[in-house]
Amino acid sequence: MTASLKDDPTAHVDEPERQGEFGAMLKRLRTGDSGLIPVLLGLAALVIYFYVRDSIFLHPENLTNLFIQSTVFILLGMAEIWLLLLGEIDLSLGFVLAIGGALAAITTSVGWHWPWYLGFAFSLAVTSGISFITGLLVVYLRLPSFIVTLAGQIGLNGVLLAIIDKENSGGTVPDSNHVLYNLVYGNFTPLWTWIFFIAMVVVAGVFMLRAYQNRRASGLVTRSVYFTIAKIAGLAISAVVLALIFDADRSTFTVIRGMPFAIPIDIAMLLAGTFILARSKTGRYIYAIGGNKEAARRAGISVNKYRLLAFVFAGFTAGVAGLLYTSNLGGMSNAVPGGIYVLYAVAAAVIGGTSLFGGRGKMIHAVIGGMVIAVIYNGMALISVSTSVQYIVIAIVLVAAVTVDSVARRGQENQS
Amino acid sequence: MTFAPESSPADTPSHGPSSNVDSGANAVPSDALLSLRGVSKSFGPVQAIQGINLDIPAGQVTAVIGDNGAGKSTLIKTISGIWSPSSGHMYWNGKEVHIHTPRDATELGIATVYQDLALCDNLDIVQNLYLGNEPMKFGMLDEIKMELATVQTLKDLAVTTVKSVRQKVGSLSGGQRQAVAVARAVTRESKLVIMDEPTAALGVSQTAQVIGLIKTLASRGVAVIVISHNLTDVFEVADRVAVMYLGTLVSSGPVSDYDTGSAVELITTGVSSRVPSPLAPAQ
Numbered sequence: 091m092t093a094s095l096k097d098d099p100t101a102h103v104d105e106p107e108r109q110g111e112f113g114a115m116l117k118r119l120r121t122g123d124s125g126l127i128p129v130l131l132g133l134a135a136l137v138i139y140f141y142v143r144d145s146i147f148l149h150p151e152n153l154t155n156l157f158i159q160s161t162v163f164i165l166l167g168m169a170e171i172w173l174l175l176l177g178e179i180d181l182s183l184g185f186v187l188a189i190g191g192a193l194a195a196i197t198t199s200v201g202w203h204w205p206w207y208l209g210f211a212f213s214l215a216v217t218s219g220i221s222f223i224t225g226l227l228v229v230y231l232r233l234p235s236f237i238v239t240l241a242g243q244i245g246l247n248g249v250l251l252a253i254i255d256k257e258n259s260g261g262t263v264p265d266s267n268h269v270l271y272n273l274v275y276g277n278f279t280p281l282w283t284w285i286f287f288i289a290m291v292v293v294a295g296v297f298m299l300r301a302y303q304n305r306r307a308s309g310l311v312t313r314s315v316y317f318t319i320a321k322i323a324g325l326a327i328s329a330v331v332l333a334l335i336f337d338a339d340r341s342t343f344t345v346i347r348g349m350p351f352a353i354p355i356d357i358a359m360l361l362a363g364t365f366i367l368a369r370s371k372t373g374r375y376i377y378a379i380g381g382n383k384e385a386a387r388r389a390g391i392s393v394n395k396y397r398l399l400a401f402v403f404a405g406f407t408a409g410v411a412g413l414l415y416t417s418n419l420g421g422m423s424n425a426v427p428g429g430i431y432v433l434y435a436v437a438a439a440v441i442g443g444t445s446l447f448g449g450r451g452k453m454i455h456a457v458i459g460g461m462v463i464a465v466i467y468n469g470m471a472l473i474s475v476s477t478s479v480q481y482i483v484i485a486i487v488l489v490a491a492v493t494v495d496s497v498a499r500r501g502q503e504n505q506s
Numbered sequence: 507m508t509f510a511p512e513s514s515p516a517d518t519p520s521h522g523p524s525s526n527v528d529s530g531a532n533a534v535p536s537d538a539l540l541s542l543r544g545v546s547k548s549f550g551p552v553q554a555i556q557g558i559n560l561d562i563p564a565g566q567v568t569a570v571i572g573d574n575g576a577g578k579s580t581l582i583k584t585i586s587g588i589w590s591p592s593s594g595h596m597y598w599n600g601k602e603v604h605i606h607t608p609r610d611a612t613e614l615g616i617a618t619v620y621q622d623l624a625l626c627d628n629l630d631i632v633q634n635l636y637l638g639n640e641p642m643k644f645g646m647l648d649e650i651k652m653e654l655a656t657v658q659t660l661k662d663l664a665v666t667t668v669k670s671v672r673q674k675v676g677s678l679s680g681g682q683r684q685a686v687a688v689a690r691a692v693t694r695e696s697k698l699v700i701m702d703e704p705t706a707a708l709g710v711s712q713t714a715q716v717i718g719l720i721k722t723l724a725s726r727g728v729a730v731i732v733i734s735h736n737l738t739d740v741f742e743v744a745d746r747v748a749v750m751y752l753g754t755l756v757s758s759g760p761v762s763d764y765d766t767g768s769a770v771e772l773i774t775t776g777v778s779s780r781v782p783s784p785l786a787p788a789q
Contacts (some may be wrong), residue, residue: 095728128710304650305650308650308653308654309654310650310654310657311670311672315721317606335745355670369646369647370645370646370647370649371640373645374629374633374637375638377626377628377629377633378629378633380625380628381626381628381629382624382625382626382627382628384622384624385625385626385637386623386626386637386638388608388624389611389624389637389638390612390639391637391638392640405582449626450628451626
């Protein structure tokens with residue numbers, strides 16, 4: 091076996107030769123291992139469609155706006171993925187986000203005068219704490235997370251109304267702190283934008299090549315080196331495109347150039363989440379619990395501890411989303427559609443390829459899925475489609491993604 | 507789990523009907539890895555197993571056979587620490603041990619491969635083998651170390667049908683899954699591997715695979731206990747046979763002392779005229 095293992099460069103793929111490339115691709119699609127290619131193709135198709143309908147769509151101003159719009163779906167999607175991996179869900183995260191954002195705006199306001207870092211830390215602690223309590227109810231009282239967080243959605247909406255009402259009678263709390271404002275509206279200089287992207291590609295490239303070398307040096311099966319090079323090249327091309335978009339002047343009246351601070355925050359959350367899931371015991375155990383809770387328990391894993399931890403991660407991530415959302419809105423309103431946002435977040439995760447049934451998913455799925463949602467959202471507003479149609483289209487996309495997920499799950503069951 | 511100070515096994519009191527055929531007396535043979543003396547387990551008024559005297563030698567396959575409800579499962583669950591015995595003694599390498607939790611058993615080196623295998627379908631073979639036991643390097647999972655060791659373990663067990671150790675376990679056949687579960691026990695350097703119905707629900711060629719696997723395991727010096735209904739498999743794989751009937755051990759000895767006929771008689775009636783030294787339960 092080792093001989094065939096070492097010599098056959100395609101040994102990682104399930105029986106690709108006999109079925110041919112196309113058959114292998116169909117099989118991967120059926121079992122949910124198709125990777126990001128299909129959804130990226132779908133995203134490209136959407137972009138082309140909206141560009142053809144209205145060329146403004148690909149204007150740097152609109153694209154930057156689209157990236158900012160997508161951050162709330164992306165970050166909330168990442169928060170949801172922590173729980174979806176365990177086969178849980180949190181429907182209250184939209185209002186966790188809103189409470190986090192409102193608290194950040196209030197504590198850093200002129201009246202309270204907290205420094206921004208204290209205000210941010212406080213609101214992240216509160217959002218993590220809310221999800222911790224949700225987690226306690228789900229993990230230790232063994233209540234279904236769907237019901238607990240459905241109640242949470244209503245209850246936390248009430249809490250949000252109370253917080254905003256106590257602070258301000260107008261139904262909104264304005265953001266009067268320049269750091270909070272700058273999360274979305276502050277930019278890197280064009281030069282630093284380039285430096286950021288070049289440094290990222292170089293560091294990622296070095297890590298990927300070293301990982302490849304380490305595997306090779308240990309005599310393990312490796313994909314062709316061109317696979318790694320292709321991945322680095324793909325990363326470099328996206329980095330250059332992003333840098334060009336952000337560095338183009340996107341204002342009609344004055345000059346606005348450079349990457350908004352929100353983007354590196356997104357990237358940092360993506361990297362941190364991906365690292366925990368792929369390289370740490372915590373991540374490995376979250377996948378194991380989502381795959382087979384009983385097997386994880388028998389392997390000596392403290393299942394409850396990791397389930398609770400995932401809730402806290404979700405609350406923290408929702409808090410970060412809340413900071414960016416508040417920055418974008420210039421404050422927090424008591425009319426924030428938290429219930430809809432959480433559905434968009436789940437849709438983003440599932441469209442990207444994360445399973446609703448637990449055990450399968452990655453943080454990058456929230457990024458791709460969040461972009462899909464933002465493109466539909468932004469593009470349809472651009473071509474003046476009514477809100478009613480927008481809702482219906484997004485619902486159809488979500489149902490389609492869940493169908494793919496469900497078919498993939500059946501495919502896996504039939505396989506074993 | 508505690509060790510009794512210099513226990514003198516010869517003084518071990520015997521409980522219930524004496525049915526030990528290994529050494530004639532209740533002495534603990536020095537060559538047995540695990541010895542049970544008078545082990546009983548009752549659930550309230552129900553006596554699930556009583557007075558079990560059994561020796562499990564290293565490097566051999568001991569098949570425990572018996573009808574449904576004969577107490578086979580209770581016996582292995584007692585050994586693997588899921589239930590602690592109501593009375594009786596257990597000796598590990600001649601020293602008395604008390605196994606009360608699965609962790610106690612794991613620390614001794616006892617691994618149990620349950621019928622449902624307890625694998626995570628969404629993880630690959632390497633990840634399943636090291637689940638809960640991952641080596642770390644620079645604060646990260648040491649994937650290379652795990653993968654190399656997995657390839658070696660599967661090679662040692664002569665598992666040749668697996669294409670890649672990075673395959674998801676959900677995509678494996680029943681026999682391959684069984685192999686992964688056994689490899690997991692080997693990875694943890696277990697000295698005693700208990701397998702519950704390892705060939706149930708497997709096809710002919712996969713059964714042959716698993717039987718080969720069990721033999722390889724024993725040849726590496728591991729003691730193996732196999733619970734099985736399938737007498738054909740038992741006679742193919744076992745070095746020793748232990749027959750249970752209504753909660754007691756009615757007969758045990760080298761496999762050469764038995765044939766299918768006498769085994770069936772023992773399973774169904776508890777006695778056989780054809781076993782050389784039959785020992786009926788003293789009732």
